[in-house]
Amino acid sequence: MSGFTWRSASRICVLLLVSSLIVIPLAATILGGFKTDGELRAEPFGLPDVWRTEYYAEIFADTRFWRYLWNSLVISLLTVALTLILGSMAAYAFAQAKFFGSRFLFSYLLLGLMFPFAAAIMPLFLTVRDLGILDTPWGVILPQVAFGLAFSIMFFRTFFKQMPPELFEAARVDGCGYIRFYFYFTLPLSTPILATIAVFVFVQSWNNYLLPLIMLNDRAGYTWTLGAMDYRGEYISSWNRTLAFMTMTLTPAVVFFIAAQKYIVAGLTGGSVKG
Amino acid sequence: MAEVRLEGVKKCFGAVKVIPKLDLTIADGSFTVLVGPSGCGKSTLLRLIAGLEETTAGQILIDGVDVTDREPSDRSIAMVFQSYALYPHMTVAQNIGFGLRLARKPRSEIRRRVEEAAEILQLQALLDRKPRQLSGGQRQRVAIGRAIVRKPKVFLFDEPLSNLDAALRTQMRVELAELHAKLDATMIYVTHDQVEAMTMADQIVIMDGGIVQQSGSPMTLYDRPANPFVAGFIGSPRMNLLEGTVASDAGAELIGVRPEHFVLSNDAGSWEGRVRYAEHLGSDTVAYVDVEGVGSVTVRVSGEVPVRAGDRVFLTPNQARLHKFAGDRRLAA
Ligand SMILES: Nc1ncnc2c1ncn2[C@@H]1O[C@H](COP(=O)(O)OP(=O)(O)O)[C@@H](O)[C@H]1O
Ligand SMILES: [Mg+2]
Numbered sequence: 188m189s190g191f192t193w194r195s196a197s198r199i200c201v202l203l204l205v206s207s208l209i210v211i212p213l214a215a216t217i218l219g220g221f222k223t224d225g226e227l228r229a230e231p232f233g234l235p236d237v238w239r240t241e242y243y244a245e246i247f248a249d250t251r252f253w254r255y256l257w258n259s260l261v262i263s264l265l266t267v268a269l270t271l272i273l274g275s276m277a278a279y280a281f282a283q284a285k286f287f288g289s290r291f292l293f294s295y296l297l298l299g300l301m302f303p304f305a306a307a308i309m310p311l312f313l314t315v316r317d318l319g320i321l322d323t324p325w326g327v328i329l330p331q332v333a334f335g336l337a338f339s340i341m342f343f344r345t346f347f348k349q350m351p352p353e354l355f356e357a358a359r360v361d362g363c364g365y366i367r368f369y370f371y372f373t374l375p376l377s378t379p380i381l382a383t384i385a386v387f388v389f390v391q392s393w394n395n396y397l398l399p400l401i402m403l404n405d406r407a408g409y410t411w412t413l414g415a416m417d418y419r420g421e422y423i424s425s426w427n428r429t430l431a432f433m434t435m436t437l438t439p440a441v442v443f444f445i446a447a448q449k450y451i452v453a454g455l456t457g458g459s460v461k462g
Numbered sequence: 463m464a465e466v467r468l469e470g471v472k473k474c475f476g477a478v479k480v481i482p483k484l485d486l487t488i489a490d491g492s493f494t495v496l497v498g499p500s501g502c503g504k505s506t507l508l509r510l511i512a513g514l515e516e517t518t519a520g521q522i523l524i525d526g527v528d529v530t531d532r533e534p535s536d537r538s539i540a541m542v543f544q545s546y547a548l549y550p551h552m553t554v555a556q557n558i559g560f561g562l563r564l565a566r567k568p569r570s571e572i573r574r575r576v577e578e579a580a581e582i583l584q585l586q587a588l589l590d591r592k593p594r595q596l597s598g599g600q601r602q603r604v605a606i607g608r609a610i611v612r613k614p615k616v617f618l619f620d621e622p623l624s625n626l627d628a629a630l631r632t633q634m635r636v637e638l639a640e641l642h643a644k645l646d647a648t649m650i651y652v653t654h655d656q657v658e659a660m661t662m663a664d665q666i667v668i669m670d671g672g673i674v675q676q677s678g679s680p681m682t683l684y685d686r687p688a689n690p691f692v693a694g695f696i697g698s699p700r701m702n703l704l705e706g707t708v709a710s711d712a713g714a715e716l717i718g719v720r721p722e723h724f725v726l727s728n729d730a731g732s733w734e735g736r737v738r739y740a741e742h743l744g745s746d747t748v749a750y751v752d753v754e755g756v757g758s759v760t761v762r763v764s765g766e767v768p769v770r771a772g773d774r775v776f777l778t779p780n781q782a783r784l785h786k787f788a789g790d791r792r793l794a795a
Contacts, residue, residue, distance in 0.1 A: 353547035356514050361561035361608070362535035375551050 220431030227427055242431040252432065254407065255414035258324065260439060262399075262410060263392040265328050270335045270388045271381055277336070278343030279369050283355070293344075299337030305397070312401055326402035327410070331392050339384045346380040347373060382450035386443070393440050411436045464525030464538065464615035464648055465490040466511060471520035473506055473672075480506050481672040483520070488650060489665065493642045496652045497659040497695075498669035504652045507669070508618050511650065512541050525615055535561075540609035541618040544625065546601045548593040548608075555580075555589040558607045579611040582644070599630045606638075610645065617649040623658070635662060656696055660684075668692050689790050693718045699748060699760045701785070708756050714786035714793055721748065721762035723783040726769070731776025735759065740769045751775060 211232065219227055220242050221235040246252050280286075281293050311330050320326045350373070358368050374381070396412040403409055415432055466488040473481040480503045488494045496504045509515040511522060513534035522530050529537045549557050556563075559576045567575075580586045583603045593601055602622060609617055619638075623631045639662055642649050653659055659666050660680045667677040668691075676688040680696075687693035693701045701718045709717045725731065726749065735753035747767040751759050761777060769775060786793040 351545065351547065353543045353545050354549070356534075357541070357543060357547035357608075358549070358560075359514065360512060360534045360539070360541050361612075362533075362564040363560075367564070372549070372551075 216430050216437075217434045219427055220434050222427055224425060224427055227430075242428050243435070246428065246432050246435060251414065252411075252435070255409055255411040256436065256439065258408055259393060259410040259412070259436070262324050262327050262331075263389050265324065266331045266335070266392040267385050267388050269328065269332045270339050271385060273332065274336050274339035274384065275343050275374065275377065275381070276369070278340045278347055279373055281340070282344045282347035282350075283365060283368075283373075293340075296337055296340055299334070300341070302334075304334060308397070308401060315402055322403060322405050322408060324408065327392075327395070327398050330398060330402075331388075331395065335388050335391070339388070342380060342384060343377070346377055350376065378450040382447040386447045386451075389443050389447075390440055465523075466616055466648060466650065467523040468507075468511075469521045469523070471507075471510060471522065472518045473503075473510060473515065474518045479672070481510075484672070484674060486667065486674055486677070488648060488667075491646055491648055492664050493639070493649045493651065493662060494665045494667060495659040495663035496650065496667045496669060497654065497656055498675075499695075500654055502669045503672040504654070504669055505620055506672075508541075508620050508650060508652050511616070512539055512618050513537050514541075535564075538615040539618055540612050540614040540616075541620070542605045542609050542622045544621040546593075546605040546625075548601055548604055550593055553590050553592060554585060554596070554604050554607075557593070557604055558585075558611050561608070561612050575611050576607075579607045582610065582641070583607050598626055599634065602626065602634060606641070610641075615648065617645075617647055619649065619651040621653055622651075624653075624655075638662065657698060660696070666696075668695060670695075686792065687718070687785060688792050690716055690718065690787050691790075693785055693787070699762060702759050704756055704759070706756070709786075712784060712786055714788055716787040718785035718787065719759075719779045720783065721760040722764075723780040724759075724761045724763075725778040725780070726761055726763050726767065727776045727778070728774075729776065731778040733759075733777040733779075735775060735777065737769050737771055737773045737775055739771055742766060749775070751777060753777065 215232050218233075218235060219231065221238050221240070222230075223239065226235065277296075281289060315321055315326045315330065318326075320329070354372060355368055358372060363371060394412065395410070399410045399413050403413065411432075415429060415436070468484055468486045471481060471484045471486075472479075484507070496507060498504055506515060510517055511524075513529065513532060517530055520530075521528055524537055524539070534541075549560060552560065555576050558579055559572045562572045562575060576589070577586070580589055583606060585600070585603055585607055588596065588600060588604075593604065596604065602625075605622070622638075623634050626634060635658065638649075638651075651662065663680055665677060666680055666683055668675045668683065670691050675695075676683060676692045683692060683696045687696060687701075690703055694703060697720055699721045701720045703716055703718050705716055709715055733753045733756055735751040735756075737749050738752050738758070739750045741748040744766060745764065747763050747765070747769065749761045749763075749767075749769050751761055753759050759777065
């Protein structure tokens with residue numbers, strides 16, 4: 188340990204400032220669920236005078252809340268699974284195989300990165316309706332996967348390209364073809380990037396509001412983002428319940444992040460090809 | 463145990479012709495070293511034999527079977543890469559047994575054969591480690607273990623020792639030679655280091671620009687180099703290649719004299735010159751001498767000889783060991 192330096196002191200100040208931007212609203216949300224509405228309006232950031240657990244308990248006991256959460260979870264997990272499978276397979280083909288038109292096709296996919304989601308809402312709605320999957324989870328999942336593929340393929344491809352080519356050649360001499368290499372090597376060696384993309388896609392899907400709003404009309408299929416609006420409609424002035432609701436919907440996303448974080452470690456290929 | 467034969471093999475990368483047209487036979491059970499300067503196409507040739515590159519033209523036969531269009535795994539070969547290319551997420555045992563696992567061999571057989579290979583290479587204590595927990599020399603051994611467990615007819619090595627330090631390299635050189643004796647398989651070994659080639663090979667194939675310059679036993683190449691390139695490549699320090707009147711007096715365009723084939727004297731000899739620099743190694747003395755009318759000549763004498771920079775010395779080349787060349791050819795005798 189070195190002593191006090193202005194350098195580290197200023198670094199700590201900056202970090203505190205930045206983290207407070209996230210921590211203060213988060214704390215206010217969590218604490219808000221323990222306050223009465225009046226108290227919330229008078230003193231939004233302080234600790235509650237009395238810790239009231241009834242609002243949390245009320246939501247905890249509400250079956251609608253659990254259904255919203257379940258719907259969000261199904262949609263998010265399926266979006267993550269499909270994006271990882273399709274994205275990594277496509278990226279593997281782009282990274283590993285040389286085929287005619289691969290560069291053109293890759294550039295075409297990257298165009299998807301530049302396409303503003305909001306501009307696509309109308310044609311997206313019509314397509315989903317024509318496919319007959321309006322008001323089903325697939326109406327949200329498939330567009331999310333489609334929009335997530337461009338960036339996930341780009342990241343996967345960059346990662347796969349860094350894999351030493353000798354690894355594939357050694358495996359090929361051992362009798363391993365392209366497809367088995369993907370399962371035996373590419374996937375197990377790519378857990379950092381898989382976990383990173385998974386977190387990103389999960390959070391995006393978990394917090395998605397616009398797409399469920401357009402695709403889902405039946406209350407039974409609502410995600411929590413739609414459900415939260417629903418609460419606000421019912422209890423016009425009940426901010427404390429909304430905040431308690433928000434806090435509880437945060438939990439699955441945080442749990443998912445912590446589970447995935449374990450795999451986001453560098454240096455997994457250590458010892459393969461350096462002397 | 464197999465002969466490897468290349469018939470009219472050609473390899474181009476796009477417009478670049480790396481191997482123009484090559485015929486070569488590698489004898490059954492031999493330890494053949496492909497040697498040549500960097501970029502001459504040694505690795506490419508080895509990868510063609512392995513099936514990692516496709517031939518542009520020609521045939522490759524292993525043990526009399528045309529394998530030109532076969533996958534690497536169907537050629538009865540095994541390859542050890544310069545970078546080892548170990549599977550980082552698998553243990554040593556899994557690394558060695560992976561090929562057998564892919565071939566759907568029974569578990570008990572895989573275990574037995576992995577243990578056999580581990581015993582030959584003294585890897586028994588390391589079978590449960592991951593590659594990142596191994597030293598360079600141990601990784602090298604695992605890479606070799608992965609090759610021998612498959613019981614291939616032909617072993618291919620691409621500069622397998624170049625990532626090791628000098629002491630380990632010498633040790634592995636001996637171990638590889640012993641392994642060759644024990645396994646009695648054909649081994650093809652690529653290196654750019656002529657010392658490695660001379661010490662390990664029964665047959666050396668010297669390449670330059672994708673063309674085989676000469677092939678033969680180390681002593682044949684040392685005693686009768688087929689052209690000036692081979693003459694200059696084999697032997698350390700390099701052979702003196704001299705043009706001008708000394709060459710034409712001997713009836714050639716170019717003559718070669720190895721540094722060890724001179725008599726060095728203080729008072730009499732056929733050439734007179736001044737020592738520019740001298741290296742005293744104890745076992746040998748190497749002197750760089752400027753000879754008037756001939757040029758710079760390297761001389762090696764065994765034992766310690768007290769020559770210093772600036773000394774006047776006389777050199778007498780051993781006429782019986784004179785190499786004569788005209789153009790790119792060796793002149794008879
Ligand atoms: N995949 C490739 N594409 C294009 N050129 C290549 C490729 N592989 C090798 N070469 C070229 O072929 C020549 C021989 O390479 P290589 O066989 O690796 O030489 P060496 O192993 O003797 O050093 C080099 O000039 C190299 O640039
Ligand atoms: Mg090479």
